């Protein structure tokens with residue numbers, strides 16, 4: 001019996017206060033992660049979006065795409081969705097099976113190299129509901145996902161490796177911010193998909 005592969009595809013709770021966090025090292029998928037990465041890089045209509053931060057327009061330090069069934073508004077911009085692709089639907093299926101939750105939208109983030117990053121934020125937009133479940137699937141180069149408590153000097157770091165699934169749930173978005181820092185050493189491309197369930201009007 002191969003104990004490690006059994007552990008690899010089990011969604012396990014990561015102990016954390018004031019919220020819920022679950023991690024699976026390898027989400028079972030019909031394609032190898034290296035193939036998923038190549039297809040996501042090639043098939044996605046990647047956009048460099050501008051955001052407004054402290055009244056100033058700047059480019060996001062990564063490329064993004066928004067797919068699914070709902071409009072999405074964040075950082076002062078509204079994204080019109082493209083339909084889910086067959087590959088995104090296969091990943092969504094695997095995520096829903098592993099997590100027992102349902103999703104209707106996905107934000108794709110492409111971190112081109114070590115200079116790309118995601119600023120600290122909470123995914124707490126009203127249309128996500130009071131205690132949103134957000135499922136984050138990663139392909140390609142591992143990057144460190146950092147959670148910082150909003151009111152206490154607490155930090156949690158998780159390596160999000162190729163083919164992994166991280167599920168944020170419960171009160172996590174109320175009490176923690178999360179982000180991905182730039183790195184100093186060279187990093188290859190990483191694609192992250194965050195599946196969300198958006199209230200449709």
Ligand SMILES: O=C(O)CCC(=O)C(=O)O
Pocket residue numbers: 107109118123136145160178179180192194
């Ligand atoms: O790239 C990641 O792992 C984080 C993505 C994220 O936080 C988001 O899309 O809201």
Ligand SMILES: [Fe+2]
Pocket residue numbers: 121122123178194
């Ligand atoms: Fe996020």
